[in-house]
Structures are given as structure tokens and as C-alpha cells.
Amino acid sequence: MNTNFAWEKIKDFEEIIFSQYKGIAKISINRPHKHNAFTPQTVKEMSEAMEYARQEPSIGAIILTGEGGRAFCSGGDQSVRGHGGYVGKDAVPRLNVLDFQRQIRSIPKPVVAMVAGWAIGGGHVLHVICDLSIAAENARFGQTGPIVGSFDGGFGASYLARVVGQKKAREIWYLCDQYNAQEALDMGLVNKVVPLEELEKTTVEWCEKMLDKSPIALRMLKSAFNAELDGQAGIQELAGNATLLYYLSDEAKEGKNAFIEKRKPDFSKFPKFP
Numbered sequence: 001m002n003t004n005f006a007w008e009k010i011k012d013f014e015e016i017i018f019s020q021y022k023g024i025a026k027i028s029i030n031r032p033h034k035h036n037a038f039t040p041q042t043v044k045e046m047s048e049a050m051e052y053a054r055q056e057p058s059i060g061a062i063i064l065t066g067e068g069g070r071a072f073c074s075g076g077d078q079s080v081r082g083h084g085g086y087v088g089k090d091a092v093p094r095l096n097v098l099d100f101q102r103q104i105r106s107i108p109k110p111v112v113a114m115v116a117g118w119a120i121g122g123g124h125v126l127h128v129i130c131d132l133s134i135a136a137e138n139a140r141f142g143q144t145g146p147i148v149g150s151f152d153g154g155f156g157a158s159y160l161a162r163v164v165g166q167k168k169a170r171e172i173w174y175l176c177d178q179y180n181a182q183e184a185l186d187m188g189l190v191n192k193v194v195p196l197e198e199l200e201k202t203t204v205e206w207c208e209k210m211l212d213k214s215p216i217a218l219r220m221l222k223s224a225f226n227a228e229l230d231g232q233a234g235i236q237e238l239a240g241n242a243t244l245l246y247y248l249s250d251e252a253k254e255g256k257n258a259f260i261e262k263r264k265p266d267f268s269k270f271p272k273f274p
């Protein structure tokens, strides 16, 4: 995959490359020798990068991808899978990718999966959870859990079913077949398919289109899409955004100012909308 953009490194990591370009952050798994399978360390680093992207006001969109052009991500690294999770340097087994999944879901900025090559297993789930997925023509999608002795009964099952429908999601998990980019497009699993050499250009263009839009409108829409599916956590996100907007109003500021000034708040001038 050629890159025509002047990506600027944000921080050095061991297992990911984290960079930015004009308001776009790019988190790229850098383990191409393992088709970008993730270890607890990879996930820890992706989480830190995602948190940075959330907190940094100049970042408006995030690309999640993998290095090498042959794989987006092949899921959990089976060679470090131990008794009860994936084992990192501290010898503790973890499934910390579940925390990272929730970060992708709740960051109030669009996350775009840029998929070249394999998006398999837990790697497939990561692209499914992203807001948008753009695939290269060489992309291959699928779940392998029932082959390698694992499954994702969270977003990996229920949200996949929301995306492609119950029958197709069950087929994907029960048969563990692999699907090419066109098949993924046909079932609504990805938004667009482009030649590999155009993948980054197209993904950046899509991000730039979103960066031109109202950030609060995008934020509200993301939480609205989530709220329908995410129960109390989804409502909390949407309601948190409503609070954010309310805090921006003179009406809410009158309440705070009155408290600070030790006086009774005067809300009389604010309209009681129909």
C-alpha cells in the first residue's frame, strides 16, 4: 500500500505505529509477520493511542489499520494465548481487546477501518465495530473462533448481526467461511471497495469529508446510532452529549453563576419551549 501523505509520528510504540495527518490520527498494528495479530501489548498501545485521539481537540477522525498491505488484523495472537486469555510480559492472561472494542464504540469521533488483506477473527470484529470500513480489493473477511476454540459473543456477534442481518451473521460464525471484498460490500459489511493502491487516498478523503462537517453533529449522530443498541451505556453517551450542549447554554450557565455568586438563580428570561 503506497502512502502519499506526510504522516507525522505522534509517539513511539513497540507494536503499533501512531501518526497523524491534518486532523486525522492513524493507529496501525505493526506486526505484519503475524498478519497483525494482536497481543495484550498491541491492545494496550492501541488503547493509549485511541485515548490520545479522544482527548486531542485537533483530531477529528481516526483510521484503524494494519501495516504491510497483506492484513488488517488476524485477531488474537494464538502463540500467546494462555489459560484464560492472552498472556503479556507480566504473565497475566487478559482479554483486553474487549476494552478496546468499547473505546472504538464510544469515542465521540468517527473511526474508519482501512482494510487491506486479512480481517479475521478478533481482527474482523475490530473492523465491524468501526463506524465505517473501507476495503482494498485484496481484503478477506471472516471469523475463525469455532475453528481455534474461541468466540466473541459481544459486539462480535450481536453487532455483526445488526450490520449484516441475523442469518448472515450466523453463517459467518457457524461456517467460518472467508468472504472477499465484493462479497463484503454486497452484504453491507464494508462501505466501499477500492484498488489497494487507492486505499489510503480514499480513506483519507472520506476522513477529510467528515472533518469538514460539524463535529458536534457527528458526535451526536454517533451516540444516537449507538444508543439504540447499547442499552443504558448507549443512553448515557447520548445523554452526556445532551449535557455537554446544555452546559454551552446561557440557561445552564445562569445556574452555575448563581451558585458561585451565592444568589438565587433567575431562569425567568429563558423560554419555555413548546
Ligand code: S0N
Pocket: 033, 034, 035, 037, 074, 075, 076, 077, 078, 079, 085, 095, 097, 098, 118, 120, 121, 122, 123, 144, 145, 148, 149, 150, 151, 152, 153
Ligand atoms: C489469516 C489466515 C487465514 C491467513 O492465512 P495465510 O495467508 O496462509 O497465512 P499464514 O501462513 O497462516 O500466516 C502468516 C504468519 O502469521 C501467523 N499468524 C497469522 N494469524 C495469527 C494469529 N491470529 N496468531 C498468531 N499467529 C498468526 C502464522 O502463524 C504465520 O506465521 P509463521 O509464518 O511463523 O508460521 C491465517 O493466518 C489464520 O487463520 N490465522 C488465524 C486467525 C485466527 O484464528 N485468529 C484468532 C481468532 N480469535 C480471536 O481473535 C479471539 C479474539 C479475542 O481476543 C476475543 C474477543 C472477545 C471474546 C473472546 C476472545 C478470545 O480471546 O477468545
